[in-house]
Amino acid sequence: MKTTRRIALLGLAAALALVLSYVESLVPLSVGVPGVRIGFANIAVLFALYRLSAADAAVVSGVRILGVALLFGNWMATAYSVAGAALSLLGMVMLKRFAKLSLPVVSAVGGVLHNAGQIVVAVCVTRTVQIAWYLPVLVLTGTVAGIVIGLVGALLVSRVKL
Amino acid sequence: MMKVNVKQWLRRHTRDILVVAALLAVAAVCAAVMALTAVPGAHVCVRVDGAEVARYPLSQDRRVTLEYGGTNELVIEGGRARIESADCPDKVCVRTAPISEVGQTVVCLPHKLVVVIE
Numbered sequence: 001m002k003t004t005r006r007i008a009l010l011g012l013a014a015a016l017a018l019v020l021s022y023v024e025s026l027v028p029l030s031v032g033v034p035g036v037r038i039g040f041a042n043i044a045v046l047f048a049l050y051r052l053s054a055a056d057a058a059v060v061s062g063v064r065i066l067g068v069a070l071l072f073g074n075w076m077a078t079a080y081s082v083a084g085a086a087l088s089l090l091g092m093v094m095l096k097r098f099a100k101l102s103l104p105v106v107s108a109v110g111g112v113l114h115n116a117g118q119i120v121v122a123v124c125v126t127r128t129v130q131i132a133w134y135l136p137v138l139v140l141t142g143t144v145a146g147i148v149i150g151l152v153g154a155l156l157v158s159r160v161k162l
Numbered sequence: 163m164m165k166v167n168v169k170q171w172l173r174r175h176t177r178d179i180l181v182v183a184a185l186l187a188v189a190a191v192c193a194a195v196m197a198l199t200a201v202p203g204a205h206v207c208v209r210v211d212g213a214e215v216a217r218y219p220l221s222q223d224r225r226v227t228l229e230y231g232g233t234n235e236l237v238i239e240g241g242r243a244r245i246e247s248a249d250c251p252d253k254v255c256v257r258t259a260p261i262s263e264v265g266q267t268v269v270c271l272p273h274k275l276v277v278v279i280e
Binding site for chain 2: 033074101135139
């Protein structure tokens, strides 16, 4: 793909990820468990991963996190996001390359890893292992949310013409 | 209307189904083990940056304003503890459900504060 075209597409995907992050922050998801998220922004990351490349997906994810940090200025939440997003992306890239799984399932594993990464950061920051108590709920919600987001992502991946 | 051949779909997605089932099974088993081994707690322990700074009996109703890196209003009521209000940016601690069993936590990461039942 031509460089100019790639840069434009990356910018578009990153901007979409940023907007989706903002939309996500508007959804009041009060289930009483910290860290439960739908993960709208992952739609843009999945799109980049499947239609562009793994490196491009990392760029989209990175720009999103940086953008959210600059726009909403919550550095503690940024530490969470970086750990979650990095682990999630790493897992999804590996699964896409080495396992024959459908996109929604790759996304589900990504969702679970995202939550796991956040818990690890929370345990490290507070030095309190008990926070892992929330892990089972987060594995469940990560799986379900990941599948739903993955289904949307799969539609985009197969239908959007570049 | 497109007809979906269930048998074919299942065969094509065997790996997918196995992976999802494994994830759900892990969550279910962990949740079950935790529910079965749940013990009602006796103390509400406040930790900041890994060190215990305060401890209150869970059986006595009280309201404490915690001032560590910010303000968190801790409420112990009817054998359950929760953060009623806080001045942290994300309010994750306020949205966390009340806790009462050993090992349960309410976390306020911006203030590096954890309320844990012991």
